[in-house]
Amino acid sequence: MENNQKISIGKYVEIAYEIFVVTDRGDASVFKFTDKEPDRFVFGMDEGMIQGFINGLNGKAQGDEFEFTLEPKEAFGDYDDEMVIELPREAFEVDGEFDTEHVKPGAHVPMRTQEGYIMEGIVLEIGDKLVKLDFNHELAGETVKYVGKVLLVRDATPDELAPKHHQCGCGCDHDHGHDHCDHHHEHGDHCGCGHCHE
Numbered sequence: 001m002e003n004n005q006k007i008s009i010g011k012y013v014e015i016a017y018e019i020f021v022v023t024d025r026g027d028a029s030v031f032k033f034t035d036k037e038p039d040r041f042v043f044g045m046d047e048g049m050i051q052g053f054i055n056g057l058n059g060k061a062q063g064d065e066f067e068f069t070l071e072p073k074e075a076f077g078d079y080d081d082e083m084v085i086e087l088p089r090e091a092f093e094v095d096g097e098f099d100t101e102h103v104k105p106g107a108h109v110p111m112r113t114q115e116g117y118i119m120e121g122i123v124l125e126i127g128d129k130l131v132k133l134d135f136n137h138e139l140a141g142e143t144v145k146y147v148g149k150v151l152l153v154r155d156a157t158p159d160e161l162a163p164k165h166h167q168c169g170c171g172c173d174h175d176h177g178h179d180h181c182d183h184h185h186e187h188g189d190h191c192g193c194g195h196c197h198e
Helices: 053-059
Strands: 011-023 026-033 037-040 065-070 084-088 110-115 118-126 130-134 145-154 182-185
Touching: 026 145, 053 065, 053 145
Parallel strands: none
Antiparallel strands: 011 026, 011 037, 011 145, 065 145, 084 130, 110 118, 110 182, 118 130
């Protein structure tokens, strides 16, 4: 039986796609979901899904190919200097010792906000008293292009429609403020997808 369903709010979707950063020197691939390991989600039900991603997929049917380019304001936002924050070294201690295994320059460190969200920061500097982190998305300020294919569109099950609390740093477009209260060492994937994953 042919599946004529189209992507709309509340539909379960599986897509394979590649994400590129668009530059004057050409497009550079930064992340890819394959046919064997596609991106899976309930469309439009995740508050972290960026609007440009929603607009680019809305109305597509199973088997459709897509390509769309998003300016920074449509994608992961402009780079925000206020998202570079210094936190006390004590926030990164485990059993009284500084966590040198996970917290080092260039490392992605998940931090829990007071609202319970996870935001992932990149460690820039480690000082005697403070640790400087950049909580901008790694694609902030970039023009990005999505190229892919819709693999599956169907009605979501009641379980799939149930609200879930996503904990990741993969492309959430939340603005959670700067109250990074708890260190969280369970590191998830950091990618350039248009939404959060479970």
